[in-house]
Amino acid sequence: MKIDKETILKLDRPGPRYTSYPTAPEWSSGVSADTYREQLSNFGNTEKTLSLYAHIPFCETLCYFCGCTMNIRPQEDKYGDEFIGFISKEIDQIARSIGRRKTVRQLHWGGGTPSFLSEEQMIRLFDKIRSVFDIDPTGEIAIEVDPRRISQSKVKTIKDLGFNRISIGLQDFDERVQKEVNRVQPFALVKQFHQWCRKYQFASVNFDLIYGLPGQTQQSFTKTVEQVIALRPDRIALYSFAYVPWLKKHQNKLKADLLPAADEKLEIFLKARELFLQNGYEAIAMDHFALKDDDLAKAFRDGKLYRNFMGYTVKPADEYIGLGPSAIGFLENTFFQNYKTIPEYYRFLKQDELPVERGKVLSQDDQIRKWVIGALMCHFQLNKDNFFQMFHKNFDDYFVDEQKHIQECQNNRLLTVDAQNLVVTDLGKIFIRNICMGFDWYLRQHQAKQKFSRTV
Ligand SMILES: C[S@@+](CC[C@H](N)C(=O)[O-])C[C@H]1O[C@@H](n2cnc3c(N)ncnc32)[C@H](O)[C@@H]1O
Ligand code: SF4
Missing domain, CATH: 1.10.10.920 (Arc Repressor Mutant, subunit A)
Structure with a gap:
């Protein structure tokens, strides 16, 4: 597809990605922990199923492009231990408010970097969740990991826990781009990781890529895409780089003059799209690609794809609960969001309160x-x-x-x-x-x- 520059310039403007509507800037502190507790209790009186998201807010090093809610910490057990202590309090409070065991049809650990936790900590957190919820083993049980900091043994532990989907942040294989964004991760490392995922038979392996990063060209990204295709993950999320330095101050570390212009950025996307389509992937909604037999591709073909704060999803449950700092829930047509900073999140839980900062009744x-x-x-x-x-x-x-x-x-x-x-x-x-x-x-x-x- 060829798109003329005039169209691109006309349509290139600030806009939401619609992982929620109304979008988060419209939410307010009018929705409190009391409202949340009430909705949890109502939820307990229904047969509705649940989608559970846990936000693990730590990463060991900063990627300069990052738009996620995360905190940089050295990989020491004390951070994970303290965090698991607090998120366990949140889990207990939520379970108490619901008042009965509920079935989780979709579990997602995101971040930050969930694989920041040690194997023992992952087991502890999973057991904690299992102690109050029933997890449907046929549901989507997904985790995000950083390929730079994972061992074969950790991949095995993740699979043994019951995760059936695994997603890695890949972004770009080009060494120059990797250096610009402070995230060096060679092809060999990702290849190794992908082999482990296949060995332990995850139902689906996803790679996250970003187009529009500084230093990227159509030529350099084509090479990245070819390398990705050679590995053949089941799914690819190809995100448009969200450059929001007024919100994410560390993005100022990126060299703005190396950012591709709007028309170049779109060409990078279109070329990548063309290559994925030529190589057996189907384009799924706005920014995903999947092999024909992957559930995401099937759901898209059948008109059964959904979108929530985790992005596109196949198996939505009736209601959503978010755990951890910045996590979002959606119960009875009401959004709830936890405090984003770790000190605030901990402070409320220390006082045995649910750390809800804001929300929106639709x-x-x-x-x-x-x-x-x-x-x-x-x-x-x-x-x-x-x-x-x-x-x-x-x-x-x-x-x-x-x-x-x-x-x-x-x-x-x-x-x-x-x-x-x-x-x-x-x-x-x-x-x-x-x-x-x-x-x-x-x-x-x-x-x-x-x-x-x-x-x-
Ligand atoms: C929580 S991270 C994935 C797990 C892990 N932290 C990692 O990076 O390997 C989620 C994904 O969001 C995407 N992302 C982060 N910042 C972004 C931005 N500013 N614009 C577009 N996508 C972004 C990246 O593709 C990243 O892999
Ligand atoms: S992209 Fe992933 S690893 Fe990098 S800072 Fe963001 S959340 Fe952490």
């Missing part, structure tokens, strides 16, 4: 727009009959103010529209965030300036 309009954005992001189309069945409202009557945006998307060849469907075009798939932005009520109220990363 209005009916929020729920409607969340559904619309979800349909566009996950299925690349929206059926007006389905909308009517969900909300008993006529799509065109409800979205009167959005008609101008929908028309603009048609003029820009991002959408085709008929009486029943909005269908995202191939070009629209690249600019899906722009399409969704027109349905974001909050964004229209106070046009985003520099709060979000750019859509290209």
